[in-house]
Amino acid sequence: MIDIIQSFFRDLAETYPKWNFIFFYEPAQWERVVSGLYVTIKLSVVCVILSVIIGIAGAWAQGSPSRIIRWVVQSYIQFFRNTPPLIQLLFFYFALGQFTPTVTGPDGWTEQPIISNVGWAIISLSFFAGAFNVEIFRSGIEAVPNSTLEAAESLGFTRAQTYTNVTFPLALRVSLPALNNNLINLVKTTTQAIAIAVPELLYEMVSIWNDYSSAQNAAMTVLFFTYIALVGILAFGMHKWEKRLLVPGFGKAS
Amino acid sequence: MPASTTTEQTWTQDQPIVSIKDVRKSFGTFEVLKGVSMDIMKGEVICIIGPSGSGKSTLIRCINALNDIQAGSITIEGQEVHDADLDKLALRKKVGMVFQQYNLFPHKTALENVMMAPLKVLKQPKEEVEKRARTLIKKVRLEGKENSYPGELSGGQQQRVAIARSLAMDPDVMLFDEVTAALDPETVKEVLLTIKELAADGMTCILVTHEMAFAREVADQIYFTDKGVIVEHGAPDVFFENASDPRTKEFLGQIL
Amino acid sequence: MAHSFNQRTDLPVILEPKFKAPDALGFSRWLVGMPPWALPAVAVLMMLWPIAGHAQAVYSAEKIIDIMLKWLPLLLTKGFLMNVVISFFTMLFGTIAGLFLGLGRVSENGAVRSISWLTVQLFRNSPWLVLLFIVMLTLPFEIRIGGTYIPVPDWMKAVFGLSLPVMANIAEIVRGAIQSVPSAQWEAAQSLAFSRRQIMWQIILPQCFKRMIPPWMNWYAIMTMATPLVSLLGVTELVTLSRQAMEAEGNNPSLLMPFFGFALLIFFIYCYPIARFTLRLESKFALKG
Numbered sequence: 001m002i003d004i005i006q007s008f009f010r011d012l013a014e015t016y017p018k019w020n021f022i023f024f025y026e027p028a029q030w031e032r033v034v035s036g037l038y039v040t041i042k043l044s045v046v047c048v049i050l051s052v053i054i055g056i057a058g059a060w061a062q063g064s065p066s067r068i069i070r071w072v073v074q075s076y077i078q079f080f081r082n083t084p085p086l087i088q089l090l091f092f093y094f095a096l097g098q099f100t101p102t103v104t105g106p107d108g109w110t111e112q113p114i115i116s117n118v119g120w121a122i123i124s125l126s127f128f129a130g131a132f133n134v135e136i137f138r139s140g141i142e143a144v145p146n147s148t149l150e151a152a153e154s155l156g157f158t159r160a161q162t163y164t165n166v167t168f169p170l171a172l173r174v175s176l177p178a179l180n181n182n183l184i185n186l187v188k189t190t191t192q193a194i195a196i197a198v199p200e201l202l203y204e205m206v207s208i209w210n211d212y213s214s215a216q217n218a219a220m221t222v223l224f225f226t227y228i229a230l231v232g233i234l235a236f237g238m239h240k241w242e243k244r245l246l247v248p249g250f251g252k253a254s
Numbered sequence: 255m256p257a258s259t260t261t262e263q264t265w266t267q268d269q270p271i272v273s274i275k276d277v278r279k280s281f282g283t284f285e286v287l288k289g290v291s292m293d294i295m296k297g298e299v300i301c302i303i304g305p306s307g308s309g310k311s312t313l314i315r316c317i318n319a320l321n322d323i324q325a326g327s328i329t330i331e332g333q334e335v336h337d338a339d340l341d342k343l344a345l346r347k348k349v350g351m352v353f354q355q356y357n358l359f360p361h362k363t364a365l366e367n368v369m370m371a372p373l374k375v376l377k378q379p380k381e382e383v384e385k386r387a388r389t390l391i392k393k394v395r396l397e398g399k400e401n402s403y404p405g406e407l408s409g410g411q412q413q414r415v416a417i418a419r420s421l422a423m424d425p426d427v428m429l430f431d432e433v434t435a436a437l438d439p440e441t442v443k444e445v446l447l448t449i450k451e452l453a454a455d456g457m458t459c460i461l462v463t464h465e466m467a468f469a470r471e472v473a474d475q476i477y478f479t480d481k482g483v484i485v486e487h488g489a490p491d492v493f494f495e496n497a498s499d500p501r502t503k504e505f506l507g508q509i510l
Numbered sequence: 511m512a513h514s515f516n517q518r519t520d521l522p523v524i525l526e527p528k529f530k531a532p533d534a535l536g537f538s539r540w541l542v543g544m545p546p547w548a549l550p551a552v553a554v555l556m557m558l559w560p561i562a563g564h565a566q567a568v569y570s571a572e573k574i575i576d577i578m579l580k581w582l583p584l585l586l587t588k589g590f591l592m593n594v595v596i597s598f599f600t601m602l603f604g605t606i607a608g609l610f611l612g613l614g615r616v617s618e619n620g621a622v623r624s625i626s627w628l629t630v631q632l633f634r635n636s637p638w639l640v641l642l643f644i645v646m647l648t649l650p651f652e653i654r655i656g657g658t659y660i661p662v663p664d665w666m667k668a669v670f671g672l673s674l675p676v677m678a679n680i681a682e683i684v685r686g687a688i689q690s691v692p693s694a695q696w697e698a699a700q701s702l703a704f705s706r707r708q709i710m711w712q713i714i715l716p717q718c719f720k721r722m723i724p725p726w727m728n729w730y731a732i733m734t735m736a737t738p739l740v741s742l743l744g745v746t747e748l749v750t751l752s753r754q755a756m757e758a759e760g761n762n763p764s765l766l767m768p769f770f771g772f773a774l775l776i777f778f779i780y781c782y783p784i785a786r787f788t789l790r791l792e793s794k795f796a797l798k799g
Contacts, residue, residue, distance in 0.1 A: 151357035155371040156346035248405035
């Protein structure tokens with residue numbers, strides 16, 4: 001089976017030299033694509049999880065009675081929402097990266113920073129998407145009517161019980177459409193990690209077409225549709241989840 | 255007949271279950287309650303009527319400690335409600351409350367709404383809670399609607415679920431805050447019927463209501479409030495036929 | 511938004527969430543919500559950071575200020591101005607293409623509708639950077655019109671690359687605005703014997719024009735924030751120049767904070783008034799309906 005596919009693309013490259021899908025028949029190039037895809041997915045999954053955690057924690061902190069905490073959260077959101085994510089990434093990696101301590105690398109003689117470029121990409125992108133998530137969750141919490149919370153209070157729920165049993169499940173439903181958009185945007189933004197040489201999919205594909213100019217068209221096509229597929233899968237999954245949480249008379253009208 | 259009480263009713267019972275003494279409450283500079291007192295005996299049904307903005311709802315929210323008070327005292331079974339050290343959970347077990355807007359949890363089914371507080375707050379075993387919840391749903395005549403979400407129920411049905419939800423905590427006193435005000439006229443009846451049955455079972459009920467006919471039929475005592483004070487009160491027959499205060503007369507004249 | 515929240519009394523009450531999706535007006539609202547001093551304060555802090563005497567800072571405060579002043583005119587005229595030019599042309603092309611794509615989304619012809627839908631989905635859901643790479647590499651460096659060769663500068667190619675996602679998003683704004691016009695308008699116009707094309711261009715579009723302006727301006731701001739991406743493809747703009755400037759000054763680490771801080775600041779200064787204006791327009795139109 002694999003032989004057939006490999007020979008098909010090898011033949012294709014010979015007949016149409018501009019459509020050299022080199023990564024479909026040369027294992028070394030195939031591995032580059034796979035590892036790039038792996039890094040992209042890893043980056044996306046980790047950033048999605050971290051940004052959601054940041055969002056929930058931030059929304060909770062925004063309701064804090066302490067003015068200082070509220071101010072800190074507010075400043076964080078303002079900073080990350082109102083500046084280009086690319087400059088954030090560069091700023092984190094280059095400007096802040098110079099202050100992080102270094103350790104001796106695995107080879108025993110080079111110095112490596114504690115936080116790698118992948119690490120900075122994760123930090124920067126999570127904080128970027130997290131800033132939006134704080135707002136999304138906060139508006140979800142605000143959409144839960146006070147009177148519903150009062151009902152919970154009159155039934156003897158404590159603040160924490162009210163939050164976990166009533167506020168959060170309702171706020172989540174309100175927040176999901178916006179959260180959906182933001183997480184899709186986050187996956188798209190992971191491509192910008194190429195700026196600090198994180199070997200994700202875009203980076204690997206660009207290196208492949210730099211190495212083999214005949215593979216340029218093929219690599220671009222595959223790159224384009226891979227991202228469409230990734231975003232599609234995420235959108236589909238989120239949509240399914242949204243539908244499962246759908247409750248009659250609440251949220252989306254029929 | 256004790257002369258010190260504010261009421262002329264015969265009250266030879268023991269202690270009042272709810273006792274409100276000279277309660278004052280302000281929102282900012284606006285004083286909503288200007289010294290309100292009333293005593294409610296176990297098993298009594300009290301209706302509070304009066305023009306909107308007269309402080310009726312505020313008063314009953316104070317009984318449940320949803321609002322705090324600035325002066326006076328409210329005791330339930332001898333326990334002060336507005337005490338900083340009060341165990342709120344103990345209070346809320348004793349007092350159930352039903353709201354004008356039902357305030358059901360929209361993401362839970364009718365049955366889950368009724369079960370939620372006993373499960374999460376009282377941490378009672380699930381089987382027992384479910385059994386009781388099903389009985390309560392039956393009691394409010396909603397058999398077959400156990401698995402419907404609030405969004406699938408009419409206002410009257412939702413309100414009855416809300417009543418069952420409060421009853422699930424097994425309270426000694428039930429507070430009803432204009433529970434039929436948001437309902438369609440057809441569904442008002444079913445909710446009033448449920449309350450009537452509850453009263454007949456001996457539940458102590460305090461209602462804020464605009465349903466005069468209902469108040470007259472079900473109440474043991476009617477309180478008329480205006481501008482933050484209790485203008486007058488009495489048994490329904492006396493109250494509706496022989497109101498003494500001109501303000502009461504004017505109000506009844508507009509309503510009846 | 512396709513969500514409606516119940517306000518009727520016989521259903522549970524839930525409030526309308528205040529937050530709009532990031533691609534609606536959220537961004538502008540945010541920019542305005544921020545106290546005007548916040549970002550400048552952060553940027554100034556960052557510029558002062560190395561001055562505060564970090565171990566690695568080998569340059570003195572005066573030297574850093576000297577260097578910044580030396581490069582400032584270039585960063586502005588050759589750098590940030592380029593971002594503005596790119597964003598302007600991107601918006602121009604994106605809007606024109608998006609308008610027709612949006613009309614295609616509501617076309618009577620099923621095939622046109624499907625193709626428009628697919629186009630919108632493809633370009634809305636692919637990363638900007640991927641589109642940029644593809645367009646930059648596939649477009650020729652010059653095009654032949656008649657007998658003359660017209661060179662296509664790098665930044666112009668970048669404009670085309672960025673126009674694609676903008677086009678797809680503008681198309682959605684157009685579609686939403688058209689569909690928000692009550693169908694009674696169509697019927698009324700039809701009864702007056704207007705043709706479909708006449709109804710669209712003379713009756714429907716003028717009505718939704720106002721409605722489209724605030725989200726359109728919001729997209730302009732989002733767009734401007736995306737222009738630094740072109741630096742990754744070697745197009746000269748603010749970030750590219752900043753990095754070249756730092757290189758020319760010997761790549762001293764103490765320059766990183768001031769230069770990137772300046773980049774953040776200049777974007778803020780540019781986007782903030784736009785956001786304010788967008789919100790003003792929105793509330794103005796909201797009042798007039």
